[in-house]
Each structure stands twice: as structure tokens, then as C-alpha cells.
Amino acid sequence: MKKDDVQIGLIVACSENGVIGRDGDLPWRLPDDLKHFMRSTKGHAVIMGRKTFETLEMPRGLGGRLNVVVSSSLSIEDGIDGDGWGVVVARSLEEAIKIGLEADARLQAGMVWVAGGGEIYRQAIGVAGVVVRTRVHCEARGDVYFEELDALEWVIERYEEHEIDERHSCGFTVEWLARRG
Ligand SMILES: NC(=O)c1ccc[n+]([C@@H]2O[C@H](COP(=O)([O-])OP(=O)(O)OC[C@H]3O[C@@H](n4cnc5c(N)ncnc54)[C@H](OP(=O)(O)O)[C@@H]3O)[C@@H](O)[C@H]2O)c1
Secondary structure, three states, X not given: OOHHHOEEEEEEEEXXXXXXXXXXXXXXXXXXXXXXXXXHHOOOEEEEXXXXXXXXXXXXXXXXXXXXXXXXXXXXXXXXXXXXXXXXXXOOHHHHHHHHHHHHHHHOOOEEXXXXXXXXXXHHHHHOOEEEEEEEOOOOOOOEEOOOOOOOOEEEEEEEEEOOEOOEOOOEEEEEEEEOO
């Protein structure tokens, strides 16, 4: 696979009022949405901001992925194992995307995922061709937001609904959006 064949996708969960984060964490616990995130990103390069990386509580990042952390301050040693998984630090979003595209081409993965947080989504939305958005059906309190997507630019191609149940205090809908051609 060539670098030019790899797409850039944003994967995000936001409330009805656009909240994605609170006090440096997620405002909710939705185990099935987390499963969806883990399944979607496994085997890919995943770009994230330094603050999001620090919420992971995993010094080596998400397993089975190339974690590309965007930061001007973080000084950790890059560490990539024999399968291409681990953590690398990029000093700009452009550098992170370049690393991600090359890795996904090498891995035949086809999609570099941008996994937040707010600062990184705002900078990356312009280069993304795909957004996978979990719309959490609640009005959440928070301090980090994801912008409403312009319906003239983005089309929902499919969606899956998840009801409230004993493990999920809010219902949610996972939406797969593509940029209009
Ligand atoms: N609901 C969701 O789907 C979701 C997903 C991810 C995160 N979140 C939430 O979002 C919140 C974190 O988001 P956030 O906006 O505060 O932070 P963030 O985007 O995760 O990280 C911001 C940091 O990234 C680095 N950075 C950003 N742009 C850069 C650039 N162009 N060049 C170099 N470094 C750059 C900077 O790190 P340095 O200061 O080190 O330079 C900056 O402080 C948390 O609450 C988290 O739980 C939610």
C-alpha cells in the first residue's frame, strides 16, 4: 500500500452539547463505546495530543497500535517494538501525520486515526476524510468541546444505535461520516 492510499480519520465521542472532556478525563463511562474505539483503532497508527496521552495511564500507550503523541514538551524515548507498535513523539501535527501515513502504508492498515483531544481535533479536521463520531445522548458538563460538523461538508453514511442499559447511563449512536466529494 502507498502512503497516498491511506486516509485520515477522526474518532471521537461527544455529547449532544458537544462536550468531549472534563477535568482531563472523559465525562462518561461507556464500556461498549470504548470497545468500539479499541476495535476500530487496533493495528493502526493513532495520533493524539500530549494531554490525551497522559490520560491513558499506560506509559507505552495503547497496545497493538503505533501511538503518535503530538507535543512540544514531552521528552520520552521513542520505543517501537518489532511489530511496529509503541510510542513516538511528534513535534507538530504535520510530523505526526507523516509518521502515521508511513506507518499505516507499511502496515497495510489504510486509515490513520486521530484520537483527540480537543486541540488536536480542531487542527486535524481540515485534513480528515472520515469522522467516526459517537453521539452520546446526554447534555454533559465539561471543558473540552468538539465542533458541530457542517452538514454541507459531511454525510452520515451509516450509524448504529446503543440503548441505555445497566452498564451505560446514556444511550449513544455511532455515526460513520464521510467528507462529501
Ligand atoms: N470524547 C473523546 O472522544 C475524547 C478523545 C480524546 C480526548 N478526550 C478528552 O479531551 C481532553 C484533552 O483534550 P485537550 O484539547 O485538552 O488536549 P489534547 O488535544 O489531548 O493535547 C493538547 C496538547 O497537545 C500538544 N499539541 C497540540 N497541538 C500541537 C501542535 N500543533 N504542535 C505540537 N504540540 C501540540 C500540546 O502539548 P505540549 O503542551 O506538550 O506542547 C498541547 O498541550 C481530555 O479531557 C480527554 O479526556 C476526549
